[in-house]
Amino acid sequence: xxxxxxxxxxxxxxxxxxxxxxxxxxxxxxxxxxxxxxxxxxxxxxxxxxxxxxxxxxxxxxxxxxxxxxxxxxxxxxxxxxxxxxxxxxxxxxxxxxxxxxxxxxxxxxxxxxxxxxxxxxxxxxxxxxxxxxxxxxxxxxxxxxxxxxxxxxxxxxxxxxxxxxxxxxxxxxxxxxxxxxxxxxxxxxxxxxxxxxxxxxxx
Numbered sequence: 001x002x003x004x005x006x007x008x009x010x011x012x013x014x015x016x017x018x019x020x021x022x023x024x025x026x027x028x029x030x031x032x033x034x035x036x037x038x039x040x041x042x043x044x045x046x047x048x049x050x051x052x053x054x055x056x057x058x059x060x061x062x063x064x065x066x067x068x069x070x071x072x073x074x075x076x077x078x079x080x081x082x083x084x085x086x087x088x089x090x091x092x093x094x095x096x097x098x099x100x101x102x103x104x105x106x107x108x109x110x111x112x113x114x115x116x117x118x119x120x121x122x123x124x125x126x127x128x129x130x131x132x133x134x135x136x137x138x139x140x141x142x143x144x145x146x147x148x149x150x151x152x153x154x155x156x157x158x159x160x161x162x163x164x165x166x167x168x169x170x171x172x173x174x175x176x177x178x179x180x181x182x183x184x185x186x187x188x189x190x191x192x193x194x195x196x197x198x199x200x201x202x203x204x
Contacts, residue, residue, distance in 0.1 A: 004053070006033065009060050013051055013083050018075040020050050020116070029053055029114050031167035032144035035174065036112065038062055045070070045103065045134070047113040047127055049094070052080035054112050056087050064092040068105060072098050099123075100130040109139045121150055128175075132158050135177040143173045 002013045004025055013025075020026065033054065038044075038061045046055035046069040055069035064084070069092065071077055077096045084092045095102050111131045115124040124143070131141045141159070145151055148164070148171045155162040159175035166172075 006030075006057055007061070009057065011053075011056060011060070011087050013053060013056075014079060014086065015051050016075060016079060019073060019079060020114075025053060026114065027168055028144040028146070028170040031170045032112065032114060032142050032172050033057065034167065035165055035172045036110065036142055038110075040066075042066055042109045043105070043107060044068070045100075045105075045108045045111045045131075047100070047111055047131065048072075048115055049080050050076050050114075052076075052083040052094070054114075055080065055092065055094070056084055056089060058112075059084070059089045059092055060087070064089050067092060068103065068108075069094045070097040070100070070103060072096070099126045100134055103134070106134045107136050108134050109136055111135060111139070111141045113141070113143050115143060115145065121154075124151065125154065128154055128158050132177060137177055137179050140174055140176045144170050145173075146170055 002015060002025060004011045004013065038058060040062050042062055044058050044067045046058065046067065049055050049069040049071045052069060055067050059067045069080055074096055077094055080094045084094065097103055113127055115127055135141065143151060146169065151173055152162055152164060155173055155175040160178060161175065163174045164171055
């Protein structure tokens with residue numbers, strides 16, 4: 001059993017060697033949480049929830065009705081359900097899902113993920129691409145990893161931009177879903193003056 005206190009909220013988590021970071025709270029997860037501002041009107045997805053730290057903490061802050069958790073691992077799902085109950089949370093949706101495949105909601109304002117980054121990039125690629133489609137305009141995706149360049153480039157290619165904060169050797173990424181018009185304007189503004197003049201002439 002792991003005991004944790006965040007924002008004066010005391011939590012405890014049952015773990016297992018079948019899930020990520022069973023002996024202590026992952027520092028990357030804590031780094032990510034330190035950068036997130038939770039609001040009462042948020043709708044949150046804990047993507048790849050493990051044994052439930054992010055989703056359980058978010059439920060304590062803004063209510064379980066505003067949080068969904070998912071993980072591919074059935075062991076992680078069962079542990080998350082137990083940990084929700086042990087921390088006094090009921091009616092929290094915890095779903096076994098490969099990425100967002102089994103998630104039907106498409107109006108999240110926050111998606112938080114600490115993806116498996118010691119393997120190839122197929123999993124985070126899927127997480128990022130699926131998350132963009134399920135966020136509302138103005139919604140944000142937070143990810144934390146120990147790698148920088150691939151995640152930076154991928155998030156920029158999908159979201160149009162990213163903010164990166166380095167904390168204790170971890171990189172916390174925040175990408176916001178903006179409307180298509182704004183992204184298009186920003187892309188146009190990066191053209192050289194010569195290309196911009198050429199583009200205007202072509203339009204005429």
